[in-house]
Amino acid sequence: MAGQEIERLIQLMAKLPGLGPRSARRAVLQLIKKRDGLMRPLAEAMSAAAAAVRPCSTCGNLDALDPCAICADPARDPSVVVVVEEVGDLWALERAGAHRGRYHVLGGTLSALDGIGPDDLNIEPLIGRVAAGTVREVVLATNATVEGQTTAHYLMDRLQPLGVQVTGLAHGVPVGGELDYLDDGTLSAALKARRPF
């Protein structure tokens, strides 16, 4: 139906999250219609990002700078490090604006099913950062899943001998959550983590 170049573009776009073949086709059509206003700037931006963006050698965040903008920011507290599974989790915490310290991206979790062990994750650099002595608290912000918490407990075992304070995110009722609609696991976790009011 379309030329080879267009079909290739549609195929590639369809691999992006949120886009199926039909929506990729619509997106490509829109790009072609706005060739100068959208397509060329997008292609240049993608090319520049592909050339420049690298994982930060300190924390694993993605940035064109190394160390990344967060690690290089002197206004951020270097003594509190939040450990997350993926860069997307770091971005979520940054969106919330709740943390003004540093981060560490593991790049995944320990997984029995996928055969991912500690050596496959960005754990040794974290141990090195903590052993260097500037970190006072490590916040384990892995997901509340079996794999996420298995990874958190493993990290706890590795970090404890270094004498650093290790904390974890609370599990429980989300803001705006109604008890009637919560699953059993969340409810029991919330009840277990109750605190003086």
Next chain:
Amino acid sequence: MHWQDQGIILGARRHGETAGIVSILTREHGRHHGLARGIAGKRLRGVVEPGNRVACAWSGRLADHLGIWSLELDRAHAAAVLDDPLRLAGVAAATAMVEACLPEREAHPALYEALAILLDAIADGAASWPFVYVRFELGLLSELGFGLDLSACAVTGATQGLTHVSPRSGRAVTEEAGLPYAAKLLRLPSFLASGRGGPPANDSQRDLADGLVLSAFFLEQRVFPAAGQALPPARGRLVDRLLGAGAAVGVVTRP
């Protein structure tokens, strides 16, 4: 095709943005895979976690298709143990062992029951769950056709005083009968010895270590080579937590 069953989630791999290929040990249909839609959504997010017991319905046009799961949570074992590293390691190890060595689509109702009992014991915080775990692994061996005979001495036929297991035959022996081969034999923990039921002995940590060595030895020798794999790392992490860091290495390499 359509069937309904009870099942225990063994694991899931993301497929696309919101779906996942979920592996479930079902009571009547064995270890079975299927596609579950919306596992990243609110309704299923907490359901598709290893160890959770679910009511499941599988449907597919043909029996050998991947098929589609419809899942409803029955008991959230995973959520009950998330903040306890030892019990979490128990759930992860048990589900990883089943996922690693049980063939697909082969019914093992007894093993399903054993896993369900183990997970209930872990979630309820029963003090004896590590011993139940060892029995579960021996049950796994038995279901795969490599069961140990711990009922009587392989040499004398005695049913009392059993203290060791032959690594070759998987049969129990008494201390006297096994004396010439003592260095080669595996120790039989008292909680597994025939006619010695009831609570674990005083030296329960040693018994537990002996039990884990015993099951690991036969799993490594008889099950995992055929599957072309090694014991799952999740089991090693459980052994480390139960017996102390580094213990897993000793457990899987003895005798």
